[in-house]
Amino acid sequence: MGYVGSPSPSTSPDEEVVRRRGRRIIPVGNQFALTPPRTPTKRQQSPKGSSSSEHPQTPSKSQLMMSPVRSSPRKRLLLPADISEAVNASPSKKLVSPVKRLRLQSREAEAETEVALTALTKPQLVALLKDTMSRNAAAKQIVQELLPKPDLAHSMQKLEKLLHQIYRAFPQKHWGNSRDAFCFRRVQIPIETFKHKCLQRGQQLCQAEQWSSLLEYAQQAWNFVRKMPEWQDSSHNKARLVCLRTLATHCTTALKKMTLDQRQLETLISRLKEMKDDSPSITAPLKLAEAQLEQCLQ
DSSP states (O other): OOOSSSOOTTSOHHHHHHHHHHOOOOOGGGTTTSOOOOOOOTTTSOOTTSOTTTSOOOOOHHHHHHSOOOSGGGGGGGSOSOHHHHHHTSHHHHTSOHHHHHHHHHHHHTSOHHHHHTTSOHHHHHHHHHHHHHHOHHHHHHHHHHOOOOOOHHHHHHHHHHHHHHHHTSOSSOSSOTTSHHHHHHHHHHHHHHHHHHHHHHHHHHHTTOHHHHHHHHHHHHHHHTTSOOOSSGGGGHHHHHHHHHHHHHHHHHHHHSOOOHHHHHHHHHHHHHHTTTOGGGHHHHHHHHHHHHHHHO
């Protein structure tokens, strides 16, 4: 075997120079530095039964989840477990002392009873009175003695206001009759509102069994119902007729549930005769009042 530096007898000197130029001479110590590692074949890999210490395998997902995590990305876990401790430790929170909070709570309990009652709703007040009367019989008697009659002034003011809104809803400029279908459509909503309020208050008095107030309410509300506009089409007068018929029924119910003396019956009969011109439905309570007056005279 000849040396690399010696020329071969089969090659010319020029060819030997060309070969030396294209050949890279690598030192002996670095011959394996540029060689990449070879991937082992399937045959060279260990079988399934072999130990994992000789040939380590890639860990599975479950092993990664169970493996301990390094502490650098988990620095937040080193904070106190209860965040409220850190918040309470701030100087802004220390300014409010718990003693002051207790004082504020005690002031709410020191409110006057009369002032606290003004914040209650109507169902709450009714429930409070029922509970008080059920616990003490003397309290029930006191409440019955001090119980006033229902105030009808507010109801009359409400009906007067709703009646005024009916006439305000009429069109200001309209060629033709002001009681035709066109005008009725303009005032239909205020009429229904008036009807609802009129019947609602009477139903409340009837359910509360306030018969004297119910009889008085029927007479006072009649004055506002009779002032409602009458329309050319009879079907448009339905709300007015329903109100008059219901008020007449309230008069009959109140007369059956209460007892009036002779003077009261005479005053009521004269009033019912005036109301008869507005609606024939008042005939039933009128006859009942006259029959009770005859019994008083006997």
